[in-house]
Amino acid sequence: MSVLRRACAAAALISLAIPFAATAQDEFAVPTYEGVYQPQDRDERGLWTMADEDERLLRDADLVIRDPALNDYIRSILCRTVGDDRCGNVRIYIVRVPVFNASMTPNGTMRINTGLLLRMRNEAELASVLGHEFAHFELRHTLANYRNTRSGSDLLAWTAVLGAAAATYGGAYNNNRDLQLAVLGGVYSFRRNQERDADMLGFGYIAQAGFRPAAAADVWRAVMNEADQTAIDRGRRTSRYNGVAFFASHPTNLERADTLATLANRVSGGDYEGRDAYSRALAPWVAQFLADELALNDFGGTDYLINRIAGDEYTADLLFARGELYRGRGHPRDLVNAAEFYRRALDLDPDLSAAWRGMGLSLIRSGELALGSDALRTYLEKAPEAPDAAMLRTMVQE
Amino acid sequence: MRKLGLMLSMLFALTPAAASAHRLIEANAAVTVARSDVTVTPTIEWNRISQRPGNRAERWTLDGELLNDVLFFAEVGDGDTLFREVNRREMPLPQFSGNMLLVDVPSFLESSLRISKGVATFEVTSAAPVQFLSHDGIRFEFTTLGADDLQRRGVAQATIIDGNLFMMLYEAPALHFFQRNLADFEQLVASARID
Numbered sequence: 001m002s003v004l005r006r007a008c009a010a011a012a013l014i015s016l017a018i019p020f021a022a023t024a025q026d027e028f029a030v031p032t033y034e035g036v037y038q039p040q041d042r043d044e045r046g047l048w049t050m051a052d053e054d055e056r057l058l059r060d061a062d063l064v065i066r067d068p069a070l071n072d073y074i075r076s077i078l079c080r081t082v083g084d085d086r087c088g089n090v091r092i093y094i095v096r097v098p099v100f101n102a103s104m105t106p107n108g109t110m111r112i113n114t115g116l117l118l119r120m121r122n123e124a125e126l127a128s129v130l131g132h133e134f135a136h137f138e139l140r141h142t143l144a145n146y147r148n149t150r151s152g153s154d155l156l157a158w159t160a161v162l163g164a165a166a167a168t169y170g171g172a173y174n175n176n177r178d179l180q181l182a183v184l185g186g187v188y189s190f191r192r193n194q195e196r197d198a199d200m201l202g203f204g205y206i207a208q209a210g211f212r213p214a215a216a217a218d219v220w221r222a223v224m225n226e227a228d229q230t231a232i233d234r235g236r237r238t239s240r241y242n243g244v245a246f247f248a249s250h251p252t253n254l255e256r257a258d259t260l261a262t263l264a265n266r267v268s269g270g271d272y273e274g275r276d277a278y279s280r281a282l283a284p285w286v287a288q289f290l291a292d293e294l295a296l297n298d299f300g301g302t303d304y305l306i307n308r309i310a311g312d313e314y315t316a317d318l319l320f321a322r323g324e325l326y327r328g329r330g331h332p333r334d335l336v337n338a339a340e341f342y343r344r345a346l347d348l349d350p351d352l353s354a355a356w357r358g359m360g361l362s363l364i365r366s367g368e369l370a371l372g373s374d375a376l377r378t379y380l381e382k383a384p385e386a387p388d389a390a391m392l393r394t395m396v397q398e
Numbered sequence: 399m400r401k402l403g404l405m406l407s408m409l410f411a412l413t414p415a416a417a418s419a420h421r422l423i424e425a426n427a428a429v430t431v432a433r434s435d436v437t438v439t440p441t442i443e444w445n446r447i448s449q450r451p452g453n454r455a456e457r458w459t460l461d462g463e464l465l466n467d468v469l470f471f472a473e474v475g476d477g478d479t480l481f482r483e484v485n486r487r488e489m490p491l492p493q494f495s496g497n498m499l500l501v502d503v504p505s506f507l508e509s510s511l512r513i514s515k516g517v518a519t520f521e522v523t524s525a526a527p528v529q530f531l532s533h534d535g536i537r538f539e540f541t542t543l544g545a546d547d548l549q550r551r552g553v554a555q556a557t558i559i560d561g562n563l564f565m566m567l568y569e570a571p572a573l574h575f576f577q578r579n580l581a582d583f584e585q586l587v588a589s590a591r592i593d
Binding site: 295 | 487504518522534
């Protein structure tokens, strides 16, 4: 059985390694599903034990969004992408972190950041990312990588532990948002050639499921554009054409996007995008995900992000977020723009009472005290129980 | 063996900051905070963490800052950040602006905490006017979910005097610790004076 599996895996890898030797149809062929897999040897069992422990922490974490509707929906896209039998092996954890990332561990734990969900415009884009992550899992890249780096990984792991401990207990403020995963970070990062293999198999899933393949390249172009806008806004050169861009372990995003675009042209996928369905499912969450994003103090990147999600159709949530973004930066011209964004948001959704608050504060900071006071008064009528109502009331009286 | 040695040396390299981290603050004596003209007079003993969280900040604790964290900020002016930059290039902290409204202070703090401390969620539960340092100020309460997946509660009092922000803040785990030392923090706030 295991010999057979190895032979299958080897065959799959060979076909991925020399794509031009095969016909276009075989090139993206999805291998036959092998059923439930159990770790085979000591290395793999050890790795799974670590992943199991990691998952136990994640399962109880307050950061995980457990809303059944959202979880069922994301799972349905994964299942549509890789097939029902394959997706049965995956537990999905939606983690409230406003950063574009998703990861998958060898035991079948898929971690999806809310920052990733926010950046997707349709089901095809999400399918391209989920398919890619699942491909790492199916190709057992973690194990291969672990064997390659095991000699160095003990030290890396300990460095990570000590670093994390120092950040938490030493009194220094540090960015330790991935504390729980810090130890395994060294093990779970994939090699560049593994990324390419996962891209190939990922396209296989997308094609089989009938999604529009070019969506994959769209995702990576957007990642680059956003990083560019962040950099430009902060007055520094963009890292677009550098050797290492997003993750050091991944191919550069430019290379990635080009490769994906080329592959997308070769694969015989469908043209399904699922934009409306995706917008509907995410609608209850967009406001919260955007609020998390706004706190990151990244004006250029967030402005690009809001524009990209909006496309040619701004929703009230997006206009409100843009108002908050501009008001947050607070240059005199920003405050004028912010008031306008809030006004347009209210045109679309008169019940979005928080927009009255934003408009009032923008106007007051612009020196338009009477108009600002009126807007705040409207807000307080609509939301008398707001947490900061007492504070705002003093501003209205003045 | 060599690996153990390396680990130990790394450990020692990390400890000095932790070992010399605290200085005792005596009870019932006025003490200036955050290198400013603001004084407080505690009625119990506190520990001051000698590593400053920011240029215009000071940190006190009783049992360690993860369990009770008191922060003083004074004379935070135009362009200043609340905390020391963690990664100025990739994740710069928001800068204070003298024309900020008092009601904007909670979101300024939120952004600063999220970036510098990796706080995952921040929710203001109340905000009301208050007199602080003999000026009109804001008192707000909030809840956070830390990078360590622990729910914390916090309360802060702030005022803006001549375009400079002054703030005192207390944050502690929602379970047990917040309530236990809330009164001690309130006492510090009540004793705060500016010359």
